[in-house]
Amino acid sequence: QLQLQESGPGLVKPSETLSLTCTVSGGSISSSSYYWGWIRQPPGKGLECIGSIYYSGSTSYNSSLKSRVTISVDTPKNQFSLNLRSVTAADTALYYCARQTSSNHFDYWGQGTLVTVSS
Amino acid sequence: DIQMTQSPSSVSASVGDRVTITCRASQGISSWLAWYQQRPGKAPKLLIYAASSLQSGVPSRFSGSGSGTAFTLTISSLQPEDFATYYCQQGNSFPLTFGGGTKVEIK
Numbered sequence: 001q002l003q004l005q006e007s008g009p010g011l012v013k014p015s016e017t018l019s020l021t022c023t024v025s026g027g028s029i030s031s032s033s034y035y036w037g038w039i040r041q042p043p044g045k046g047l048e049c050i051g052s053i054y055y056s057g058s059t060s061y062n063s064s065l066k067s068r069v070t071i072s073v074d075t076p077k078n079q080f081s082l083n084l085r086s087v088t089a090a091d092t093a094l095y096y097c098a099r100q101t102s103s104n105h106f107d108y109w110g111q112g113t114l115v116t117v118s119s
Numbered sequence: 120d121i122q123m124t125q126s127p128s129s130v131s132a133s134v135g136d137r138v139t140i141t142c143r144a145s146q147g148i149s150s151w152l153a154w155y156q157q158r159p160g161k162a163p164k165l166l167i168y169a170a171s172s173l174q175s176g177v178p179s180r181f182s183g184s185g186s187g188t189a190f191t192l193t194i195s196s197l198q199p200e201d202f203a204t205y206y207c208q209q210g211n212s213f214p215l216t217f218g219g220g221t222k223v224e225i226k
Contacts, residue, residue, distance in 0.1 A: 046219050047163065047208075049215040062214040063120070096163075103151065103153075103169055104211075105153035105168045106155075106163070
């Protein structure tokens with residue numbers, strides 16, 4: 001059974017960089033059929049796609065975040081990562097990693113990790 | 120960006136009721152639509168993809184329909200475990216976008 005697990009600091013200071021890693025187990029991140037994505041959810045609010053990456057390194061980012069986001073992949077470790085620069089309180093959210101199918105829906109999700117931006 | 124609008128934003132229903140949730144896209148997305156269920160404190164769970172295809176393991180009381188700009192999710196007979204928030208998501212173009220959610224509450 002495929003599993004995804006987010007990890008990283010739960011508290012980030014304003015103007016700093018939020019860094020999260022998603023570890024994939026029970027399957028290979030190098031599968032040719034899938035992208036690997038990041039989605040976030042501010043407390044009590046809806047879902048927002050941040051971006052996604054293919055195992056080859058090809059990326060797609062939400063245009064509203066593109067200037068601050070980098071998603072990278074580490075195939076030997078079966079991991080992919082999110083860096084979000086210059087964070088503000090508006091970036092406080094539950095951050096999920098997920099597997100994105102060729103039909104652009106998300107069929108496997110991590111449990112999510114809460115990141116709070118505060119000094 | 121394609122905007123996804125769900126209605127209603129919340130619905131109160133009883134066990135056994137039939138519930139229908141609507142999702143509209145700001146432009147045509149063919150059948151590139153998925154539905155998710157999110158229970159409190161949990162990650163979203165994929166229910167329906169390609170507008171009407173049931174994800175493996177999802178009960179058959181869930182069904183989806185529609186194409187173009189108008190879509191529906193129907194729960195034929197609401198069960199206690201179905202009280203949750205439901206989201207639609209378009210997969211036609213980037214950035215992928217979600218609807219605002221519909222909360223199904225106990226009447």
